[in-house]
Amino acid sequence: AKLYTANFWLRQDGVASREVLVWLSGRFETVGTVIENVGNTWKKYETTFVLPEAATAERPGEVRFQIGLRDAGTVWIDAVWFGPADEEAGSPDTAFTTQVKAAHPSVLRFPFLGIGEIGTRSDAWSYPLGNEASVLVDGRRHTVSCGSLDTALQLAMDTGAQPWLRVGPFASDAEIRNLVEYLAGPITEPYGKRRMENGSGQPWTDVFNRIYLEVGDTEGVMGGDSRKASFVNHVIGLIQQSPYYSAIRNQITFVDGMEYETALMLSTADYHASALDAVVGGGDVVSELR
DSSP states (O other): OEEEEEEEEEEEESOTTOOEEEEEEESEEEEEEEEOSOOSSOEEEEEEEEEOHIIIIISOOOOEEEEEOSSSSEEEEEEEEEEETTSOTTSOOHHHHHHHHHHOOSEEEEGGGOTTOTTSOTTGGGSOTTOOOEEEETTEEEEOOOOOHHHHHHHHHHHTOEEEEEEOTTOOHHHHHHHHHHHHOOTTSHHHHHHHHTTOOSOGGGTOSOEEEEEOOTTOOOOSHHHHHHHHHHHHHHHHTSTTHHHHTTTEEEEEOOOOTTSSOOSSOSEEOOOEEEEEETTEEEEEEO
């Protein structure tokens, strides 16, 4: 048998029995339970499911977590997490974390956070893992993935690596200032408080000796070398203007991730990032730097 856990927030309106059903379905006999006395204000719930051996070994396949009602009414659901009982909500899966730790990386780069990237809502990185939500782009609704900065930094800390963050061309001045406050600010400030709510009361700049901050444009929305360099310098200037910068200036390394036509770094960043192509085959890793 295998244990699965689900965490979720619920509230209901007009459900006479005040009961909400939660269950698992798939290539096995359905297993589930009843959440009783669900109120009309938000409350967090947790339940554990025991799947038979046939569901996890003899008859593998899709496992679906479902929520429903027996009576008429409305139920609101938020912040759902479902996974093996030996894993935690807000953390990467155990197998992935084990692989990363086995590699003993000195630096971990986190481009998936979507800081300043197209289609990712502002400050989405400052929320817990699983904060994906649909956004409007050109009048159409898209569901995009983004990451949790706190989860990424926790992974870097657990593996003994230094974090490498990336900022895209859609980052506003306010978002960049918020990022610095999240990394270095006290819990009395809005983004220091948000960091604490995510489980990290201590500033992340107290944890890491070095934080790499790359500014780039993977979407190619900025035309011309001068405009690209100006944006990189603008982001660097905003960070240097932060009231926290003087205390962390020796910990921040600025990386220019732009692709210039001149093939030369035109900004005031500390370094320029180059593309690294790795081909894995036959047990060997062949890398090409360009």
